[in-house]
Amino acid sequence: MASKSIAKNGSVTVYVYVNGSRKKLRIGRVSKRQVESICVWLGRLESSRSTNEPVDKQTADWLNGIDDQLHQKISNVGLVLPRSSANLMDYVDGYISERSEVKQSTATVWRRTRNHLQKFFGPERQMRDVTLGDAKDFRRYLLSEKTGKRALSEDTTRRTCGIAKQFFEDAKDRGMLDRNPFKHRDIPTATGAGDKSREFFVSRELAERVMFALPDAQWRLMFALARFGGLRCPSEVLSLRWCDIDWENDRMIVSSPKREHHEGGELEVVPLFPEIRPYLDECYDLAEDGAEFVISRYRKFDSNYGTLLTKHIRQAKLKPWPKPFQNLPSTQETELAEEFPMHVVCSWIGNSQLVAAKHYQQVTDDHFKAAQKVGQQTSTRGCNG
Missing domain, CATH: 1.10.443.10 (Intergrase catalytic core)
Incomplete structure (x- = not known):
């Protein structure tokens, strides 16, 4: 669990354990109530990090609500990824490369979705900046002729959006996002009976x-x-x-x-x-x-x-x-x-x-x-x- 120490001038330092090593965060001057709250949230992040489990919704909401300065201090000790590194393409590439247990055919389908995301959003887009409206536009893009070859079928579009949803959900589970823009009723991901027109x-x-x-x-x-x-x-x-x-x-x-x-x-x-x-x-x-x-x-x-x-x-x-x-x-x-x-x-x-x-x-x-x-x-x- 996170612990704290308070200097004579009132400056607060919080200690956490990451991968067996004791790390310290210099929080600065905050109220007693605030430091107690910070210790609780950091303790939850510490536990999540040690067990490789996704953080709960309340912790994710708190993490996404704090300012960049405090978030940077937390990321510096390794409890979370820095906000600046939440580049969409970097994250997706890392997600795919770390899933060595999946079949080659699955990874191939994931990479195909990754390429669609890059073509639509570009290489510099941050995950936090992708909105529900952007996700809807991405779905329409897949169904259009703008993909470079031909429009995707409804089933393939749903499957592609489902994989994109999977990428964003993983980032959300790790406290990097407070919402998944692809998780919405207007972006269906369940495949139907197949595209009979292409039989x-x-x-x-x-x-x-x-x-x-x-x-x-x-x-x-x-x-x-x-x-x-x-x-x-x-x-x-x-x-x-x-x-x-x-x-x-x-x-x-x-x-x-x-x-x-x-x-x-x-x-x-x-x-x-x-x-x-x-x-x-x-x-x-x-x-x-x-x-x-x-x-x-x-x-x-x-x-x-x-x-x-x-x-x-x-x-x-x-x-x-x-x-x-x-x-x-x-x-x-x-x-x-x-x-x-x-x-x-x-x-x-x-x-x-x-x-x-x-x-x-x-x-x-x-x-x-x-x-x-x-x-x-x-x-x-x-x-x-």
């Missing part, structure tokens, strides 16, 4: 035409694994090893963090569908002796393979579709759902039935054609009756 069914005929446009055997296999195996690219496709292929039983072991909520953890046994086999055989014949990974030429997990696929599609004078790689497993799951029970399909694709319904399964033209046939049959039976 696209990649027919087998179209898939075959794309195959002819791809530059080499490994690219063709990457495409086949996603379209006919339902694997996510790059995470699951690039993680596939030759030892994961069960040639005799036509099965393969797929490894991905996305599947860790299933009974087998991150590993799932899925069929080696016959459409994949010729492309797999081709790559096997070309593989070097002792090769570990099925895809050996393209190993960068953070590359934008969707953009590269779009480029190859355009070179073949075909029209690119939205979310080029994401719509491949979506198409495969839609097809499988017509033939197998959903619990089996979800096990193979590596998602839940809820996620499948929201983000994977599509309504195709064949469904409408089938509905017309049912209607015609019903009409015929009615006339005959």
